[in-house]
Amino acid sequence: MVKVTGQTIFLKNAWQYALAGLLFYATGWLAMMIAPPPAYISSIWPPAGIGLAAVLLWGYRVIPFIFLANILLYLKVFDLASVLDSPQKLMALCSVASCGVLRVWLATILIKRFAQFPYTLIAIRKIALFFTLTGGVAAFIPTALTVFALHISGVIVTQDIYYAFIKAWIADCTGVIVFVPLFFIIFDRQQRIWEERIITLGLPLVICFLATIALALFFQQQATQYLQFQGVFLPGFVSIVLLILTGRHEWIKIQVEQRTEQLVKKNHKLSKRDKQFKKLLQTQSVIIWRADPVSYRFLYVNEEAESILGYPVTQWRDESDFWWQRLHDDDKDRVQAFCAEEQAAGNVDLEYRMISAEGTIVWFRDSHTKVIKDGVVSELYGLMLDITKQKLAEEEFRVAAITFESQQGILITDRLGKIIRVNKAFTEITGFLPREVIGKDPKILKSGRHDKSFYKHFWQELADVGKFEGEVWNRRKNGEIYPEWQIVTAVENNREVTHYVSVFSDITHKKEAEDKIHNLAFYDALTGLPNRRLLLDRFEQEIAIARRHKQFGAVIFLDLDHFKLLNDSQGHLVGDELLIQVANRLSSVLREEDTPARLGGDEFVVLLHANSENLIEVSDHARTVAEKIRKQLNTPFLLHHYQHQISTSIGITLFPEGDERPDMILQQADTAMYRSKSGGRNAISFFQPFMQEAADQRLKIEQDLRMAIEKEGFMLFYQPQVDHTGVMIGAEVLIRWDHPEQGIVSPADFILVAEESSLILDIGLWVLKNTCQQIRTWLAMGITVPRLSFNVSSRQFRQREFVDQIKNAISETQIPPHLLGIELTESVMIIDIADTVAKMKALKSLGVSIAVDDFGTGYSSLAYLKSLPLDVLKIDRSFVGDILLDSNDAIIIETIISMARHLRLRVVAEGVETEEQFELLKKLGCLLFQGYYFSRPLPSVNFAQKYLRSAKSE
Numbered sequence: 001m002v003k004v005t006g007q008t009i010f011l012k013n014a015w016q017y018a019l020a021g022l023l024f025y026a027t028g029w030l031a032m033m034i035a036p037p038p039a040y041i042s043s044i045w046p047p048a049g050i051g052l053a054a055v056l057l058w059g060y061r062v063i064p065f066i067f068l069a070n071i072l073l074y075l076k077v078f079d080l081a082s083v084l085d086s087p088q089k090l091m092a093l094c095s096v097a098s099c100g101v102l103r104v105w106l107a108t109i110l111i112k113r114f115a116q117f118p119y120t121l122i123a124i125r126k127i128a129l130f131f132t133l134t135g136g137v138a139a140f141i142p143t144a145l146t147v148f149a150l151h152i153s154g155v156i157v158t159q160d161i162y163y164a165f166i167k168a169w170i171a172d173c174t175g176v177i178v179f180v181p182l183f184f185i186i187f188d189r190q191q192r193i194w195e196e197r198i199i200t201l202g203l204p205l206v207i208c209f210l211a212t213i214a215l216a217l218f219f220q221q222q223a224t225q226y227l228q229f230q231g232v233f234l235p236g237f238v239s240i241v242l243l244i245l246t247g248r249h250e251w252i253k254i255q256v257e258q259r260t261e262q263l264v265k266k267n268h269k270l271s272k273r274d275k276q277f278k279k280l281l282q283t284q285s286v287i288i289w290r291a292d293p294v295s296y297r298f299l300y301v302n303e304e305a306e307s308i309l310g311y312p313v314t315q316w317r318d319e320s321d322f323w324w325q326r327l328h329d330d331d332k333d334r335v336q337a338f339c340a341e342e343q344a345a346g347n348v349d350l351e352y353r354m355i356s357a358e359g360t361i362v363w364f365r366d367s368h369t370k371v372i373k374d375g376v377v378s379e380l381y382g383l384m385l386d387i388t389k390q391k392l393a394e395e396e397f398r399v400a401a402i403t404f405e406s407q408q409g410i411l412i413t414d415r416l417g418k419i420i421r422v423n424k425a426f427t428e429i430t431g432f433l434p435r436e437v438i439g440k441d442p443k444i445l446k447s448g449r450h451d452k453s454f455y456k457h458f459w460q461e462l463a464d465v466g467k468f469e470g471e472v473w474n475r476r477k478n479g480e481i482y483p484e485w486q487i488v489t490a491v492e493n494n495r496e497v498t499h500y501v502s503v504f505s506d507i508t509h510k511k512e513a514e515d516k517i518h519n520l521a522f523y524d525a526l527t528g529l530p531n532r533r534l535l536l537d538r539f540e541q542e543i544a545i546a547r548r549h550k551q552f553g554a555v556i557f558l559d560l561d562h563f564k565l566l567n568d569s570q571g572h573l574v575g576d577e578l579l580i581q582v583a584n585r586l587s588s589v590l591r592e593e594d595t596p597a598r599l600g601g602d603e604f605v606v607l608l609h610a611n612s613e614n615l616i617e618v619s620d621h622a623r624t625v626a627e628k629i630r631k632q633l634n635t636p637f638l639l640h641h642y643q644h645q646i647s648t649s650i651g652i653t654l655f656p657e658g659d660e661r662p663d664m665i666l667q668q669a670d671t672a673m674y675r676s677k678s679g680g681r682n683a684i685s686f687f688q689p690f691m692q693e694a695a696d697q698r699l700k701i702e703q704d705l706r707m708a709i710e711k712e713g714f715m716l717f718y719q720p721q722v723d724h725t726g727v728m729i730g731a732e733v734l735i736r737w738d739h740p741e742q743g744i745v746s747p748a749d750f751i752l753v754a755e756e757s758s759l760i761l762d763i764g765l766w767v768l769k770n771t772c773q774q775i776r777t778w779l780a781m782g783i784t785v786p787r788l789s790f791n792v793s794s795r796q797f798r799q800r801e802f803v804d805q806i807k808n809a810i811s812e813t814q815i816p817p818h819l820l821g822i823e824l825t826e827s828v829m830i831i832d833i834a835d836t837v838a839k840m841k842a843l844k845s846l847g848v849s850i851a852v853d854d855f856g857t858g859y860s861s862l863a864y865l866k867s868l869p870l871d872v873l874k875i876d877r878s879f880v881g882d883i884l885l886d887s888n889d890a891i892i893i894e895t896i897i898s899m900a901r902h903l904r905l906r907v908v909a910e911g912v913e914t915e916e917q918f919e920l921l922k923k924l925g926c927l928l929f930q931g932y933y934f935s936r937p938l939p940s941v942n943f944a945q946k947y948l949r950s951a952k953s954e
């Protein structure tokens with residue numbers, strides 16, 4: 001950009017200034033031609049008008065040129081040589097030239113101050129004011145000063161001063177009157193009135209001026225100074241008259257032209273508006289109509305009617321009920337009611353739908369006018385505006401508004417991220433009212449849970465794809481942090497983002513449900529410990545880490561001893577409580593990196609983190625932890641106000657030894673645990689490879705047992721019980737498994753497996769039924785049958801229906817109940833004393849006798865013995881076996897015998913194998929015996945042959 005400075009303006013207009021100076025000089029020179037020496041005061045002085053007009057039109061920059069031209073002109077008065085010689089004359093020259101400039105300057109100031117230049121010199125009053133100020137007033141002092149300077153310098157003598165002053169003053173005035181208009185006519189292109197006056201004013205003035213010069217020259221020759229002087233008034237007079245005459249005329253002409261021009265412009269505007277209006281009508285789709293006020297038949301419709309509804313205009317007019325027939329059925333009642341009600345004259349609006357020729361719905365706003373004359377509607381006309389688009393937009397807006405107030409929170413920001421709108425759901429979710437957030441940054445919802453990289457990703461997504469979708473944690477007004485699912489969309493207009501719209505829903509409940517599902521899937525619902533799935537998952541990782549670091553870890557497998565018994569007898573609530581407390585104790589003894597888990601039932605596993613490369617170190621650590629656990633679990637539990645003591649069988653295995661999978665390693669630990677269990681419980685065993693065989697065998701036994709139960713592949717053996725004389729007083733019923741491959745299998749090899757797998761219930765029932773059946777058979781054969789006692793396992797006894805099962809078996813076989821006895825171990829009886837007593841009493845009332853088996857190996861508590869309705873105590877064969885070797889055992893047996901006598905219980909010594917044992921037991925007071933010394937358990941036939949026959953014969 002070029003900077004416009006005073007200098008550039010000066011250079012650009014320099015030709016104008018030079019022209020002004022030139023005209024000033026030329027006209028001055030011409031005027032001096034008709035002026036008498038030595039002062040050369042002309043009767044008309046054009047430079048006065050030219051100088052003033054040039055300054056008014058082109059500005060004060062003209063002044064230096066005027067000054068220069070004035071100097072040059074007055075060199076005619078003061079010749080150059082004398083000016084150069086005399087400083088006085090030089091001063092006079094400069095003064096005279098300055099006076100010319102002063103006149104112009106003063107005139108300009110007065111005009112601008114009092115005559116509000118520019119104007120067009122039309123009205124008489126303004127013409128008079130203009131010339132009075134520029135000529136009369138402004139020229140007065142400078143002229144006087146000029147004459148004075150000429151007088152001082154000796155050009156004008158004293159007696160000519162007055163005349164010279166008058167003449168010069170009039171010459172200045174005339175110069176202004178004639179040459180200001182002329183100058184404007186030639187150079188003013190801004191005000192048209194001057195241009196228009198070239199012929200009417202400019203030409204006469206030029207002619208007049210030239211005539212004046214000629215006249216002046218003529219009278220100069222005639223030396224008639226007076227006439228010469230009078231002549232100067234002519235152009236001045238002509239100028240004023242013509243200014244007045246032409247001004248008004250031209251002014252009117254110009255006004256007319258301008259008005260015409262304005263009218264043309266207005267017309268143009270109107271026609272443009274008209275076009276726009278027509279266009280608007282077209283785009284607005286307006287039907288203009290007139291109808292019969294009674295029948296509503298259209299008398300007139302415009303062409304637009306056809307293009308809007310598709311029916312020819314003739315059809316609109318020809319069909320008498322065209323309008324009614326095309327009216328939408330749903331609107332008919334409303335429109336009819338409206339027409340019936342509305343009777344007053346004036347403009348009325350009504351909206352309704354019509355069906356187009358294509359079958360589409362078109363919405364109209366019908367603005368119609370009724371003209372009523374003498375109380376009757378005389379005219380009916382109106383405009384039907386197609387507002388289908390507007391209705392659709394309204395519908396969309398309504399849908400948008402409903403959507404906005406949806407269940408989901410909505411937050412809208414401007415492009416700078418300042419919130420401009422939120423919906424009700426936003427307030428419900430966040431707790432913030434609209435006025436609390438509008439104008440603020442959504443940062444107020446920030447939870448602080450997300451780091452910078454999250455927000456970087458957030459904005460990147462918005463920039464790249466215009467959308468972000470994901471889980472965001474925000475903070476409610478009450479400070480609560482919650483998760484929400486957010487979809488943020490950048491709204492664009494012409495590729496510029498104008499708004500951001502965030503739609504979100506509170507997913508707290510969903511997350512909770514997810515967590516719940518996750519917990520259910522991976523955690524044990526009762527104890528809160530990891531379940532098998534999570535354990536295996538962590539185990540997988542643990543094995544991988546151990547392999548990578550070449551380290552070893554351990555798995556501890558725990559099974560609570562007799563838990564099933566407790567659960568069955570005390571109920572599930574007590575069982576559950578125990579499991580919860582066991583879980584808590586387990587967790588309390590473990591380190592954070594170790595994982596306790598519950599596999600189900602009473603089985604727990606502890607995964608010890610692999611932290612050593614030394615196998616011995618790892619196994620020592622595992623044993624220490626297992627001991628700690630055992631100790632913890634041996635401490636009595638308080639369950640529902642009662643103390644319960646439990647023991648635990650524990651198996652340990654180390655990993656990784658090969659490429660075993662987690663489930664295989666768990667199986668090994670389970671096998672080791674089984675070893676502890678079968679070894680007498682409450683023990684800790686490390687897995688050994690041979691155990692695997694046993695485990696496999698156990699599994700095989702279980703499978704075969706199921707088959708045996710189905711096919712009744714069992715037999716009953718009978719071992720007699722004798723008195724001190726060797727006479728049989730009863731027998732113990734002992735089961736045998738007639739295995740298809742292995743032959744007769746001892747119960748010692750399968751009872752434990754059966755107990756662990758619940759198969760014992762079927763087996764026990766089979767023993768009961770077959771014992772009764774055997775008695776029935778022998779009785780039916782006329783054989784005297786002694787009391788037959790069969791073994792009852794704890795799970796079998798704890799069944800609610802146990803007593804009923806015995807009753808049923810007795811009644812089904814019709815045997816005398818006193819021929820039946822049961823043998824229970826001590827541990828079975830003490831679990832739920834009340835239940836035990838109730839069941840025993842019921843059995844006793846039937847006549848079934850009850851024996852305590854393996855006495856001395858369990859609790860051997862006198863307290864419970866007293867409270868139980870028992871018949872027999874069977875001293876465990878382990879005491880009998882060592883009776884000759886260990887004097888303690890003899891003392892124990894003696895004590896048991898004396899105690900039993902005191903409680904009025906019969907005592908049977910089990911496992912009598914030798915005569916010495918028999919003799920010693922007799923000495924200790926024992927009266928009844930059982931053992932290989934008398935007989936091994938025998939099949940029914942052998943037993944009957946050997947003992948029952950002889951009993952018969954007796």
Ligand SMILES: Nc1nc2c(ncn2[C@@H]2O[C@H](COP(=O)(O)O[C@H]3[C@@H](O)[C@H](n4cnc5c(=O)[nH]c(N)nc54)O[C@@H]3COP(=O)(O)O)[C@@H](O)[C@H]2O)c(=O)[nH]1
Nearest residue numbers: 734735746747748751767791792793853911912913931932
């Ligand atoms: N729940 C059930 N348990 C049963 C049933 N049948 C047997 N059993 C239990 O199985 C265990 C092993 O029984 P078994 O192999 O039959 O051994 C019994 C006798 O054979 C054995 N016995 C008898 N006298 C001697 C002897 O002088 N020496 C010696 N080494 N063993 C001898 O003792 C077993 C009987 O013991 P007990 O029952 O404790 O009186 C065993 O625990 C049975 O209880 C059944 O039907 N159901």
